[in-house]
Amino acid sequence: MLHADALVRCTRGPTCYPVDDGRDPAMAANFTLDEASEQLIRTLVSxxxxxSASDVVRDGLRLVEEREQTRAATLAALRTDIQAGLDSGPPEIHDMAAVKAEARARRTSRKQP
Incomplete structure (x- = not known):
């Protein structure tokens, strides 16, 4: 039997259920784990x-939180860049052959001493 401290107790099999330990009942939760997840938790604890299983779950939640913060920062930066592009004025038509030729000339000039 996996015990996620006193908040959640996992019975034999993939089902976990909340345990009344005086904590906020809004934070108690039921979890259903597949066999692979349950085995991973057992392996990490053993x-x-x-x-404890609770420590594994808390660490997993920290990783999810970190990923969500990174995603939010990336989206904020993308929105800022999009707005900067929109604020830069109307688009201009460019000759792609000329743009490529200029880039190649710059690259060639950097390679030469």
Whole structure:
């Protein structure tokens, strides 16, 4: 039986259920884990890397939070760049052959001493 400290207790099989330990009941939750996830938790706890299933879940939630913060920062930067592009004025038509030729000339000039 996996014990996620006192908040969530996992029975034999993939079902977990909340335990009344005086904590805010709004934070209690039910979790259904597939066999692979349950086995991963068991392996991590039995290896000594984590003290409990709850520690594994908390670490996983920290990783999700970090990923969401990174995603939010990336989206904010993208929105800023889009707005800067919109604020830069109307688009201009460019001759792509000329743009490529200019880029190649710059690259060639950097290679030569």
């Amino acid at each position: 290896s000594g890397r984590y003290a």
